[in-house]
Structure formats: C-alpha cells, structure tokens
Amino acid sequence: MSGSTFGELFRVTNFGESHGPAIGCVIDGCPPGLALTEVDIQGDLDRRRPGTSRHVTQRNEPDAVEILSGVYEGRTTGTPICLLIRNTDQRSKDYGNILDTFRPGHADYTYWRKYGLRDPRGGGRSSARLTAPMVAAGAVAKKWLLEKHGTTFLGWMSALGEVEIPFESAEHIPHNPFFAPNAALVPTLEAHMDALRKAGDSCGARIEVRASGMPVGLGAPLFDKLDADIAYAMMGINAVKGVEIGSGFGTVQERGSQHGDELTPEGFASNHAGGVLGGISTGQDLVVRIAIKPTSSIRLPKPSIDRQGQPTVVETHGRHDPCVGIRATPIAEAMLALVVMDHALRHRAQNGDVQLAVPPIAAARPGTP
Amino acid sequence: MSGSTFGELFRVTNFGESHGPAIGCVIDGCPPGLALTEVDIQGDLDRRRPGTSRHVTQRNEPDAVEILSGVYEGRTTGTPICLLIRNTDQRSKDYGNILDTFRPGHADYTYWRKYGLRDPRGGGRSSARLTAPMVAAGAVAKKWLLEKHGTTFLGWMSALGEVEIPFESAEHIPHNPFFAPNAALVPTLEAHMDALRKAGDSCGARIEVRASGMPVGLGAPLFDKLDADIAYAMMGINAVKGVEIGSGFGTVQERGSQHGDELTPEGFASNHAGGVLGGISTGQDLVVRIAIKPTSSIRLPKPSIDRQGQPTVVETHGRHDPCVGIRATPIAEAMLALVVMDHALRHRAQNGDVQLAVPPIAAARPGTP
C-alpha cells in the first residue's frame, strides 16, 4: 500500500521513477464529455519542466505528455485517462555514488529502511520529477472546473529564502522564472540565486496559491474538511514542511472579534478564514501558503554514514535545483485543483447538481486576509 | 460522502452531534488480542472534557465511554470496536437564536449552503464535542503502539495568544489547565484568560505535539507521506489553520547546508526534518505544531446576515471556551497517534513484521530542531 492514488472520486494514480523508462498517471472518475487533448495539458507541464532558466536543474526534458486512454474524438469518455511522459534525459552516472551512502536531508535512508532496497537513480521515486504527472492531472481538473464552475487557480512565490516578495500584480508572475508577482524584485532574486549557486548551497521558499470562483459548500464536516484535504495535498509535495490556510499561524495572535469574518448582504467583509468555515468552502477565495525546505542535494560536503553505519562524507554533484521552491508554483496550483475537483464530485454525489436558492451574497472579495 | 472515517487500516468512523442523544465512533481493523477496558480510554477523555477549570466551557459532562463491541473478556477480538458516549448536558435553549442567523467565523453559513438544512443545537456536527470520540479512539491506538513499539505521545501548549510559552519540562504539563510545560508562566496565562473573558472576546493558541520511540519506515513515498497524513489529521481538528513539521515555516529561511540533518554512527545529529524524510519516518521524534484560531463564539456583538440575506447583529451567549486551543492538546496527541497507528499497520501489510537488520544507528535525539 504505497499511497500512490490521490482523491476519492477524481482518483489520480501516479507511477514511475526519475530515471525509469517513463512516468505518468491514471485519472479515474473524470466526468465524460470534457473536450481534452494533449495541448490542454502541455501548458502547465511546460511551466513546471526543468531546464527553463539557469536557476533550475539543467536536466533537459520536453516532458511531452501522451494520452493513452479515456479520450475519444477529443472528448473524455468517463473511463480512465492514462497520461504518459517518457523520460528522455536520464544520466544515471551522475548518481552512482549515492547507492551506498545516505545524503543528509534526503529520502535515501528512510527508503532503504522501509523497503530493504531502493532505486538510487536520480532519487528514484522520491524525485520531484514525480510531480509532473500531478501537474498533468491538475490541468484536466482545472479545465473541468473552469468550464463547469468558472473556478481559476493562481500561485506565486511570496518569499525566496530571506527575501520577502510583496504582491504587486498577477501580471508579473508569468514573466520571470520565479513566478514572482513583483517585477522590481526580480534582479534581487536573480542575484540571490547566483550567490547561492556559487556557494554550492540551497535555500527555502514560500509559495502562495489561491482558487477563485469557488463553489460554495465543498468539503465535509469532520475529517475530509476541504482544508484538511488541502493540507494533505500540499504536505505531499516534495520538500513542503508547513501549510497554512487564511490567517494561518498568524491566527494564534488574533482575537475572535477580529478573526471571524463578517457577513454582509454583499458578501463576506474579509477573509481571515481563507475560504473555509467548518471544513466547507464559503465561496471566497481559497488562500493557501506553503513552506518549502532548501534542496537537500548541495555541492557543499556533508558528513553522513554509509549502509554499514560507517562515517563518510557526501558531496552531491549532478543537476539539481538550488531552490526546489522555484518550480513549486504550478505544482501547488495543480494539487489545489485536484482537491477542489474531488470535492466538487463528492458534493454532487451527496447533494446533487442543483444549487440551493440563496440570497444574493457576493461570494468572494479579493485581497489577503 | 460526508468524510466521517479516518484511516485506511485502523479505520475510525465518527458519528453524532453536540446535542443529539449520543456521540461515538467505530474502530475497524484493530489488531486482536489487545487488552482493553473502558479505563484505558477514560483517562484521555478526562483530559479533554469540558468543565475542568474556569477557562473552558462550563458544560458539565462526564464523557463516560461505553465499549459496545469488539472486546471479549477484556481483549480485542479483531472485529469493530464501537465506543459510545451519551450526551447528558444539552441545554438546547442556549442556542435557539442561531437557527436563523450566521455567526461570523462559524460553520453556520457553510452547512446551510451545503446541505440546505442544519442541526443548530450547539453547532450540531461542527461542534468541537465531536473530538471526544477521536480522543477515545486515539487512546486505543496509543495503547497498542506503546505495547508493540514503545511509542509515546506528548503534546503541550507553546503559545496562548501573544504569550509565548517556553518549554521548561514535560512534568509541568499535567499540573495546569493549559497543558503548559512551564509552571512559572501559569499565573500569566490565568490573567490573560481572565481579561479575555471579561472583555467577552477569545484568542488563538499554538500547540506542539510529538511522538517518541517511533518505528523507522512508516509512511509512503508519494501522497500518503507520513507528514501529509499528519497535516490532514491536524487540519481536520476544529479551528486549526496551520500545520508544520520540524523546521516548518522557519525552513523558508534556512540553507540546505544547515537544514539537512547529518547522520552519524550514533544517530541523526539534529532533527530539522521533524522525524520524516521523503514522507517516511526516520525513527526520530515526530515534531508537529499547529495554529488554532480564536473561538468564533464570543459575547461581543458582531454584524452578520440572516437566512434571508438581511443584516443583523449576532451575540453569542451560552457556554463556550474562550480559547479552544486549551483543550486541543489531548486531541492533537490522539490524532497523531491515529496516523502513526494506521501507518504501522500499512507498513506491515506491505513489508511484514520482520525488521531489517540495521547498523546501530541511534534513532532519535530529543530537543527542538
């Protein structure tokens, strides 16, 4: 039971290793009739793929997706959609020395202890490369949610190491390699990364991701709260160490009189809740932030042990992202889309398609909490 | 599909509402042969129950648990264990006025939009009272994990509103109503709460919870990472808005050279990872922190709307915790125990009972990351 399926009703089963012949996923439960071709998916894959700037791994893969099933004459049939991405640039020699040692901060030690053996090539199953099929599946979810509910997803980087990135405009995000919503800060970010690379070190990042145009009523009261499933999805992304919704950790120091978002005939007056109350979506923007740890694979030598328990020193060469957070934005968007998609289907299983007659409450107001 | 079952192999199905006749849960998948009586469960329930100090709700319930099934002559039989807790102090009149209005920060609005109707008595299903069956189930998991693996769980409050609570000693925790690991600060906390109550307001809190004596190898590579399931479990607790593991959000500003915990022949030299690498337990302490929002039910009046979308003002009387975080410590322990329990069973499903022959690496070192 290796935990490779995401979702209850829009089920995505992920397979593959970094340096095997292929990676991919099978989406089970997609509604029929959705117009879908590889073009709909490739866009988000291109946003995530390596080799697009000098600040990410120089592994060079087109990440071209092939739809193997579930689509007939350009429309989903309601049966499983298999998405395949061939691995084309596996230089296994880069990783030869890691078979016998455990890189600090890596999954080497835990995989070996869990399974008794591991695929060391490029990190095998623990590689961030396995997020590519999730981005592909997320693109399918995004398309259905946009067409059905008008829901959209947007992520950006809000901190790169100690550099805070104030939100200026969503228009800046696609025009720099950091997904930064602030054009003026891009030279600072470039300089920060160049210095890190020169030092052979790596840094963390914070990503913010939002869903707008949310249907009201998604989520469940107890365990499968919408925010609980978001936390699960986000913490499942490689290198994520923290997740917060709405006010998040800031809520510790808030007062109830301040935190509880007022309802007005025109909608909620604020969004400290981050779009979820009692585990169920309010219709406001979902507001999610995640903390991403610094890349574990660094050039600087670090003491460790080998499989015999003897001391050794590990230096990681090869091609690595000096900040894995840089490519995390489209991944976080995809995971959020998968959660919302799954809950949209779950909601209509129990409650049907018909929306309740509701008073004219404007669903959402933009802006941070 | 209302999301009321937690876990894959140690499955806990929760039922009940705050003011219905009873709450409880069914545990399916418990290993047979575990010695179990109500006494094993009542202790943690008593730590969580209301009415134990002036700082929590004055609702007065014994929360006495009854084992209805799955135990024969004091041992679990491997079949479902039903735990029942009768509700005995429901004063429905306290909540009469909330049927038609939506309390800011509450689930009133979202339940009504999702289901078209709701049980308003005491918050119905959204009440924190529904954490009692989880604490009961967690006590069963704790007992098995202690006997089988020697694993223990410990939680405490690390911040009450703006008051930070430095860790002094675990010995202080059971001796104050806040689960504070610092005796000297208790008067400050008491004063803080008294002022809040006088003001008719509420505040947030931060809880830390740890598992020690962890088996190595629990978790799964991709989605069902141990930390992802922890995030899901914690964010599923009422009022939680943030979860972090190990360095958590602090990791954003760490360097890779600093964050990656060194392995030595005597064990890991630090625990920035919080006990999880690549989604799998390292054997070190699991280190988890959660942010809890201020109670939404406050005496101060707040503007809101009614079911017709018309403006109104909400004042909440009745019995409420001015800081829901105060009773959250045993809940967080229980949820962490349920996650570890489930993964312990999942691990042996795939890998069997036999431990790998391993070099003598000390598994854990105490202390914060």
Added chain:
Amino acid sequence: MSGSTFGELFRVTNFGESHGPAIGCVIDGCPPGLALTEVDIQGDLDRRRPGTSRHVTQRNEPDAVEILSGVYEGRTTGTPICLLIRNTDQRSKDYGNILDTFRPGHADYTYWRKYGLRDPRGGGRSSARLTAPMVAAGAVAKKWLLEKHGTTFLGWMSALGEVEIPFESAEHIPHNPFFAPNAALVPTLEAHMDALRKAGDSCGARIEVRASGMPVGLGAPLFDKLDADIAYAMMGINAVKGVEIGSGFGTVQERGSQHGDELTPEGFASNHAGGVLGGISTGQDLVVRIAIKPTSSIRLPKPSIDRQGQPTVVETHGRHDPCVGIRATPIAEAMLALVVMDHALRHRAQNGDVQLAVPPIAAARPGTP
C-alpha cells in the same frame, strides 16, 4: 482491516456481536433532507426478526432501532446516521460448550485461526444477527430510492430444500412465514420444516430478489460493475454459496442468438441479462438469485476436533433456524438496495443529476428471463 464497511458513497459501517450489549451501524453519506424516523426502519427489521414463527429461531428480541445521530427534526442532515439495536435476549449458557470445539460448517475454526481468540457467545461476530443492522440501513436506502427514482425491491423464496416454489403472485409473499409467492405450497413447506425439525437436521434454500423502476446507467465498466457489486453484497450474506444474475448458470447452455435481449422502440423484448449489460443497468428489473446453505447448527451429533486437535463429537442445542434461508429474503432485499443506492450516488458524482435526453424506450418488461 476487518471489512465492516459496505459501500463507497453510501457507506454503512456495521458493528456488534450476537451476545454483546448492542449491534448497529453508521451510515455515512446519506443525502440530506430525507424524511426519516425509526418507523421507516422498523418495518423491515420486523420482517427479519427472530421468533415470528415456529420455523425460525425462538430467540425473542424486539430488535427496536434507535437513531442516535444524523437526523434533525425528522430529516437527515447529511451527517452520519448511527442506528443502534440493543441485544436483549442473550442466553450465553446455550453456547458454553462451543468455546473449545469447532462446529462443522461453522466459522469457529477459521476465526480462531485468524485471530487467535474468538467471542463464542452465539457465534459472536459470525452470527446472522449481524444482518439486522444491514436491514436497517437498507430501509434508509429503499426510502431514498423510492422517493428519488421510484425504485422498489421485492424478494421471495423460490426453493426450500428440494421443494421448488413456482412464482404465483407477489401478494402471497407477506402472508406466510417463508416469503413464498405461492399460497398453495405453504402447507407443503410447513410439513417439510416440521419433518426437518423432528429429524434434528437443516436444509438449504434459494431466494430471488428484484429491483424494479431502476434508473438506467448505474454501474461502472470494469471492476465495480453493478452485477459485480451485487455478487459481492449477496455472497457477503451469511450462508450464501452462489449468486446469479438474469439467466445465471442457465446461460451456459444458451446460444448468443437467444441470450442477447432485443431492443425495440417499446423497450427490451426480454431480460436474459437480468437488468445489467456491460456492468451498467439497462433500466429493466434487476434479477438476482442466491443459494443458501443449510444451517450448520443442528441437533444431530457430528464428529469434529477440539482446540488441541483431538477428536470429539459436537451436538448443538440452543435456538437455531432449521433453515437460515427463511429469514434471508428481507436481508437480500436490503443488500440489493444498498448496492443500488451506492451506485446511484456514484453515478451522479461523475455524471451529475441531469438525465440524458433519450428516445422513448420503455425501460423494463416484467417476467423472468
């Protein structure tokens, strides 16, 4: 993982043992707004309960159901519905001698080997008494399906041992203790049972159960075929050894030219398929038959072994049904209703509530295949 939850979206978790304090179930995922009281459930429970004629066990229990949660002011709220049935007539002494020996045909041996211990009182978890909560849950499903889709369920006995019971009229079914659709045969059935009881032996039975007014399109192409889930549900009933749909085993000797049901503008011209094609409902009646083995608990002595592997002889006294098939009819109806209910929710998760515009094909024609 003791397999006590039935269904994916209308999830029924069953708990209890024959001679414990109570049995019951938790229904998770019930659509909100369904009018529901104990009265809606008690009717089917009364059809199933023991002690109603001299041909079934003389255990005398009212099987009174109590709704503990999930219903507010007579309507389901969408949250878990806990149904509790207290055990009131446990005469444990009847079963004292079976703790150390294995009754032939019983679960005694397998439970002991699986779990290392077992609750021997009345068969513990293996007792047919555990079908009562399924009948209760089935009553909820039946009510929703009737109101939403007009679907109805009807079962009857079609063979008692070697006595075939030709279908005369559904009107006879409620007027005899056998659920026989043939009044003229009732004296024969009475005589058959009296002879068996005198001989201290037991016999098998065949039950037929149908759903009429079926929605078209329920089921899934591959594994979760509607008929596959029906087979799973039926074979899960105590003592069932065979399941067939439509022509069933008779299909082995049919020709394709004969078996394939013709479609006409007025509907299907026959129903060899039993209401399912390719795993998906056609809208015709679901036609299901099950074979039930003779009760294992008989008065006649049988050789067996004890827990030390030594030969012994087992005679079972106490209160037993000489044909467990007699009370199986309402159980089979309930299980069929649960399958249809679950697939109704699954269908609308993926396909929404809206029915396709279809040509005027009459959905069903009555009559056996």
Added chain:
Amino acid sequence: MSGSTFGELFRVTNFGESHGPAIGCVIDGCPPGLALTEVDIQGDLDRRRPGTSRHVTQRNEPDAVEILSGVYEGRTTGTPICLLIRNTDQRSKDYGNILDTFRPGHADYTYWRKYGLRDPRGGGRSSARLTAPMVAAGAVAKKWLLEKHGTTFLGWMSALGEVEIPFESAEHIPHNPFFAPNAALVPTLEAHMDALRKAGDSCGARIEVRASGMPVGLGAPLFDKLDADIAYAMMGINAVKGVEIGSGFGTVQERGSQHGDELTPEGFASNHAGGVLGGISTGQDLVVRIAIKPTSSIRLPKPSIDRQGQPTVVETHGRHDPCVGIRATPIAEAMLALVVMDHALRHRAQNGDVQLAVPPIAAARPGTP
C-alpha cells in the same frame, strides 16, 4: 468514479480501450524485493491472448508487456508497477456500423445512456481485451503467493455449451485450446465450435478455478468475506452471469448433516464449503465455478434500435470469439490470485506475519466437494 481499481492493499488500476494506443495497469502496494521481469508475466498473457487457435478471435496481437516502473535491477521496489501493453492490431473499420446502433446483449446501449457518448471501436472499454492487464497483474500476485505461501492456481473448462467436460487430469489442460481437463473430449469440443461458427452463433461455458496451498485465516467476517470478494472479482469478468463457491447452488438441496465438513485430526474430511467458512479461508482448496454467457457479437442478424429509437437490424462482422469462455480460464485464475493476494496483505496488516501455533491439522484434501 469509474471503478477501475481492484483491491485494497494490492491495488490494480486498469486503463485503456480495445482500439486505443495501449492498455495496461498500475499495481500499487506490491511487497518489495520480489524478483520480477517481463518473462514472469508474459506466460499467462500468452495463455489468454487472441489468435492462438481457430476457435478464438483472429485478432493477432503479441500482447507484449513492458514494465515501466516499480522494478529496479530485477526486483520490485515497493513502489507502483506500471505494466503497458501496446495495441497493435486495431482494425477500426470493422466496427464502423455500430456507432449508431445498439447490439443486443452488448454494453452499447448502457454506455451511451450512462455517459452520453462512447468509444465504439472494438467495444472500447467494454471489450474483453481489458482482461489482459488483469492477467498481467495476476501473474505478479501468483508469483508472490507461490514464493511466500506455496499457493498455486489452476482453472479449467468444465462445460462448453451443453457439453459437460468431466475432470480427467490437470495434465490435459495446457494441451488443448479449450483448457479442457479431458483429452478424449477435445474432438467433440472442436466439432461443437466448428458447427457454431458455421451457424454464425455463439455459446456459453462454465469455468472452474481453484487455489491450492491456501494460507488459513484470510478474509474478514462481515462484508469483505473472502468468498464475497471472490464473487465480486468473478462477476467483474466480462460475460460472467453466475458465481458459486464449494457446493454452490447444489447446496440448496443439501442437508446440514451432509453439508458441514467434518474436522478430523488429519484435516477436513470433505470440502463442501469450498475452502471458506464464515468468510475466512480454512486452508482447503478454494473451489469456484463461474457461468459465462454466449458472446453477444454474432453473425446472425438481430433486430434492435438505433440512437433515435428507430427499429433496425444488427449483424456483427469482424473478429469475435464464438465462445468468450474459451479464453476465460487464465482470466479467472488471475482474478482469484488477486483476491487471495489482497487478503494475504490485509491479514498481515491486522495480524502480523507470525503464524499461530496450531494443532497438526492437514489443511486441505483434494477433490471436488
């Protein structure tokens, strides 16, 4: 939620359509360390594949399997195993006329009603071709079960239409195209098929499949009984209309004194139970029989309707099996192996690897019940 995943812990997710680019499956939860190459899988695929005799479809495909993930240096790693089979002989033109009409006995009508559209090429997802990935996954399960428990699987044809095939010897099975355990009857079976083909018609079949060397204690008391999961697995195979275990429908006419298998110090004295008591394996052979309906695609013209509900006549040309039961034997073996595999993992999740100390009861005795 299109029901394309089989199993709880050894989870097989199937994808593909008859005439798409590829079919395949992803196995999640396979224990690590199992030696596995394509050769281990290809053998069973070759037993199932088309074109091997004149009595099955002349579609000519090598059904060559490719392992895309989950295996490193010839051993399973514990991560998902993706098995891919490219489709190489899709003659879509053969099926052009079926887009607008509904073939009697086929899934054409139900798919169209469920999804609003369908892939008509070769039956799309409803094609028996989709059993190939199940056979592949079953081969992996068989290998693990053989190595771990010594369990083996054997199926055969016991009736072809009205021709009963008495069991002579397992040695005959691999030496004729029918999987018949009786060499003397093969000419009769050949003649039967030749006559059918000449007539443009098709016939049904009955298959028996057994597991020997079964571990004791697999299965669960209530819903996930081993036999219930077997029924689900078997009824999920294309064209299956009936399933029975042990005495099956014959049990209706048995007496309790006859049916209950005696236990002796040397083992059970008979096997009417078919290897399952109370839903849990006894250690005896699992004995399963299934009824397979005649192929729906026949050359003989049949009246039907088109998508506008107008009368039409359907004649199916193209390449079809005149008896789909002929190739069903390896499929039934594979499905039985998948059920046993899943329950083997589920058992050790709850009960661990250690076998109970048991008295020397010989587990199984061969022979029909």
